[in-house]
Amino acid sequence: MADISSNFLGIKSPNPFWLASAPPTDKKINVLRAFEAGWGGVVWKTLGSQVKNVSSRYSAVDYGGSRVMGFNNIELISDRPLAINLKEITECVKLFPDRAMIVSLMADNNRESWHELIKKCEDAGAMGFELNFGCPHGMTERGMGAAVGQDPEIARMVVEWVMEKATIPVITKLTPNVHSVVPTGKAVVEAGTNALSLINTIQSVTGIDLDTLVPNPYVAGKSVFGGYCGPAVKPIALKFLTTISQNETTSKVPVSGIGGVSTWKDAVEFMLLGASTVQVCTAAMKHGFRIVEDMCEGLNNWMDEKGYAKIEDFIGKSVDKITHWEDLDINYHITAKINQDKCIHCGLCYIACEDTSHQAINLDYGKPYNTYTIKEDDCVGCNLCKLVCPVDQCITMEEHRVAPEYINWKQWQEQGLPLNDH
């Protein structure tokens, strides 16, 4: 059995799975249920000055019959009185001292407010802070949330205020509503943050009601941009995470990965790209806390299978596998191959390649079943057919190197090799 426990800047948890700062962590009853279910830690719903929420608050993107492939919300930070939150935090820590209790903060934009909030939360028993520089709605209009995260200099200033006061680890949560998360990441690391987390939600419009013509979510005939999250944002989160893991400054601090994590596999992917822990919101909101059981078991089994004894053994292992396009090996070439025994003759590979790729699949008419074969000479090895094929392992990509030696784009040009082979 592998050891899946985590030690994040001294904050220990039995597994690297934390609940992200959001409704699942906004009160004692939820957090106790989460700990009972087995979650390693929570980032308590963001605390700050008193706010008021609207109704409705959420909307989703469904796809191909699956609900909530993407999720968005227009909620604000915790709308419960600070004193109640603090009291409940203390009670939760007392009942589950082995779990990570991080408290998310978004104070008003001045030093005193931050210092006061930090003091109160430390007294309540917080083990670490997460600074919410990411909330893309409601708070930005007040100069908080993403408004801070989008400006590296403001972010640096706020982190400096925080570091003057905090005696426990500080994680800064980055907003993805920027063209790159690195400038803010660098600024806050330089200002002393102990760790980073990303991503918060992405500004979005999930859809429009075609009867009322009002976009979602609907609030008395109007809508606003909501923060997008859930499985749909995972690829974007992984990209932002990679840029943080590859930057000389930001890679010095540990990262908690967030954005679309729903399964142990998603979690492993975040960890392979440099996250030490992962945080989950939407998946828990869709299925409840019980999903953590399979996350722990799946991670454990995978680690055993691959021979990793502890999570540090694989964290970051894929970071250097993402390179620049110019460094890719141009002599590497693959072509598709259809296993005729597995093929169910759906024609999806054919029409994809024929209409939109390289006309590299041959159709032999049959009634009712056509036979499809690859024209190896025309196949550019793009993967499209394999991606659309509904049968597992029916289309495989086989390696046929153009030449044995590595050659990249720059060398190719320098040697004056032919540019167009189609």
Add this chain to the structure above:
Amino acid sequence: MISNNRLTEAEYKVNFSDIHPPYTNVNAALVDANRCLFCYDAPCTKSCPTSIDVPKFIKQITTANIKGSAHTIFSSNILGAGCSKVCPVEKLCEGSCVYNLLDEAPIPIAQLQRYSTEKAIAGNWQLFTRKPSTGKKVAIVGAGPSGLSCAFNLSKEGVDVTIYEKESKAGGLMTYGIAAYKVTPEFCEDEVNYILSIGGIDIKYNMALGTDITIAELQAQYDAVYLAFGVGLARQLSVPGENLAGVVDAISFIYELRSKGFSSVPVGDKVAVIGLGMTAIDAATQAKRLGAKEVTIVYRRTQEEMPCTQVELDIAMLDGCKISWLAAPKEVLGTDGKATHLVCTKMKLGEPDASGRRSPIETDETFTLEVDMVIKAAGQMPFETLVNGSSLNHKSGKVSVEDKSVTSINGVFAGGDCVNGGREVVDAVQAGKDGAASILNFLF
């Protein structure tokens, strides 16, 4: 004893309720629709005699474009609603669905087709616009699936159509022949009215070709004629005792069942059904559902050679019908003019015959079934005398055609059961389309 009124109204209702119930909610339809892979050059479409673009109409259900979905279906098959209830899909579209090759249940294509088409009929969605009248007139004989399909496709192009129908209702075997637990009289009426709602089609009921009007008269009054009178009479057994009371033919038995209330249709205690085609299955199961105590199907060959599909056989077996394999009727015995016993010859299988199936050969052994009713369902006979009286070329009553629907008389076309000798509704619909295309070609 042969008697009617064996069950309570509630029992009849249960016994003759829809054998393939529809989706009860949109989510159920979406689960199935979303499972469809949207195949290219889809095997299901190629296995539909009317070539309905199945992946397209199913995709349209998933995009909440039910009107589009119904339009896709009806463009290929104006009886798409009826077909969704009566087609033997296990040997057509669903039988070819690629999921079969994954050893997974195929997409319930018929049920999805029913979903869209029922909404169209219930909402009386007008999905087609008739072109302005061209002044051309066509007469059609028979308002069954073939005649209706031809009429619709002609009228759409601006041809004025008159249908001559010998019965007082349209629909042909849809209305008078197909099992009551597949389609109801109300449905058949709604479907016919929906087809006719395009306009330009006039049906003259209680008008029979041969008795009330001749082909020559029709030719004189119309620019073209389409024959779609189906097949009629049940094949005779040609065994002694066939005229005893209690020996009936399946078509008449079902005709009664479809045109009268269930409680007024008499059925025996011990029923033997001769044959194992679709008609035999329908006769046997419906006899059982009317309250017969014992129903035995007598078939000359084995399960290997049976003409019905396994799905149909299963319906009969689940209803409690027994099957006597390798048995052929030899004689019906009776007392006081009423059938009491069916003597059968035991058969064995010999060499393959013209149909490629092993042919049954008589043995010396016989056995006797106690019966009070014998239903003959050993195939139907084409209307030989009807076609004999004209100069139509035909093969023992089946109208001969070239190019799918062109008969030996100039300007006279034909299709459906009267040409193919008796297949499925969906084949008749396609024949009607082909006929309309030939006629349009002939007229313009």
